[in-house]
Amino acid sequence: MSNAGSDMEFVHYSVMADEVTNGLNIKEDGVYVDCTLGGCGHTKRILSRLGKSGSVIGIDLDGDAIANARAAVKDERLKLWKGNYKDIREAVRECGFGYVNGVLFDLGVSSYQIDNAERGFSYIKDAPLDMRMDQSGGITAADIINTYPAEKLERIFREYGEERFSRKIIARVIDRRQIKPVETTAELAKLITEACPGYYRKEGHPAKRCFQALRIEVNGELEGLGTALKEAIELLVPGGRIAVIAFHSLEDRIVKTTFHSLESPCTCPKDFPVCVCGKKPAIKIITKKALVSSDEENEKNSRSHSAKLRIAEKL
Ligand SMILES: C[S@@+](CC[C@H](N)C(=O)[O-])C[C@H]1O[C@@H](n2cnc3c(N)ncnc32)[C@H](O)[C@@H]1O
Numbered sequence: 419m420s421n422a423g424s425d426m427e428f429v430h431y432s433v434m435a436d437e438v439t440n441g442l443n444i445k446e447d448g449v450y451v452d453c454t455l456g457g458c459g460h461t462k463r464i465l466s467r468l469g470k471s472g473s474v475i476g477i478d479l480d481g482d483a484i485a486n487a488r489a490a491v492k493d494e495r496l497k498l499w500k501g502n503y504k505d506i507r508e509a510v511r512e513c514g515f516g517y518v519n520g521v522l523f524d525l526g527v528s529s530y531q532i533d534n535a536e537r538g539f540s541y542i543k544d545a546p547l548d549m550r551m552d553q554s555g556g557i558t559a560a561d562i563i564n565t566y567p568a569e570k571l572e573r574i575f576r577e578y579g580e581e582r583f584s585r586k587i588i589a590r591v592i593d594r595r596q597i598k599p600v601e602t603t604a605e606l607a608k609l610i611t612e613a614c615p616g617y618y619r620k621e622g623h624p625a626k627r628c629f630q631a632l633r634i635e636v637n638g639e640l641e642g643l644g645t646a647l648k649e650a651i652e653l654l655v656p657g658g659r660i661a662v663i664a665f666h667s668l669e670d671r672i673v674k675t676t677f678h679s680l681e682s683p684c685t686c687p688k689d690f691p692v693c694v695c696g697k698k699p700a701i702k703i704i705t706k707k708a709l710v711s712s713d714e715e716n717e718k719n720s721r722s723h724s725a726k727l728r729i730a731e732k733l
């Protein structure tokens with residue numbers, strides 16, 4: 419199968435697919451929102467558990483993912499919506515629904531986006547430095563690298579990439595961009611590698627943290643995630659479930675704190691005998707500890723290693 423954006427096959431191994439479908443407690447006639455459609459793996463699993471009157475709303479920012487789904491999944495129970503999951507409320511309404519029975523977020527980039535060199539996400543494959551999930555607009559990674567002030571770049575590399583050598587890397591980038599803009603993934607990966615000590619290579623490719631950080635900044639991956647989760651939970655019917663897979667600690671922290679704030683919203687001082695603030699729990703957390711993928715799955719898919727799945731139920 420090929421897709422509209424390139425000749426590349428749209429392959430994506432769906433992380434913790436059984437745990438997600440079981441965790442969503444799928445009802446045959448329910449309405450489910452896959453907020454991160456990607457290669458449709460999870461969506462196909464959900465569809466396989468639905469009866470004739472069930473529906474899935476598949477959301478993705480990436481036009482390639484939507485085009486692929488349109489070509490690959492001929493199923494009238496699937497409604498496609500190209501856009502940001504931050505607008506889940508609008509997506510659900512425009513697809514003709516009020517409330518939903520389950521919502522899934524499988525955060526981050528798809529393997530298609532990483533493996534498709536021309537999208538510019540990979541530090542191993544040379545391509546223009548792009549990294550936009552939504553290629554219809556917005557700033558690219560090259561724009562950020564060539565125009566952001568040093569302090570802002572450093573904060574991004576440190577906070578989003580937890581990069582120890584961010585100062586050295588930025589100094590090198592700034593020297594270079596004064597002569598000529600950094601335009602490709604290979605140029606940036608080389609500058610980063612040159613700025614880091616040789617022993618650092620033992621911890622994986624020296625560019626991996628900065629590339630992750632840039633990707634998060636380009637796509638605004640952390641901004642608004644907590645709000646999107648809250649909106650999704652508001653759309654759930656009582657007993658409906660939300661499942662979220664996060665791939666790094668920054669994302670997972672947002673999921674965890676958002677769930678906690680909705681499960682225990684009471685703001686009364688601890689020594690009050692009864693709650694007087696009146697804030698009632700909206701959810702019950704099903705996964706007290708995040709679920710991780712099995713050894714068997716980790717052997718098949720390296721991406722699963724860092725996955726953390728959290729599930730909650732609307733009260
Ligand atoms: C990890 S992949 C999902 C893979 C999918 N679960 C599967 O089984 O094939 C994440 C997808 O979410 C999309 N995405 C990331 N952030 C998004 C956002 N804010 N709104 C909508 N889609 C987003 C990406 O474009 C990507 O296709």
Ligand SMILES: [Zn+2]
Nearest residue numbers: 684686693695
């Ligand atoms: Zn209270």
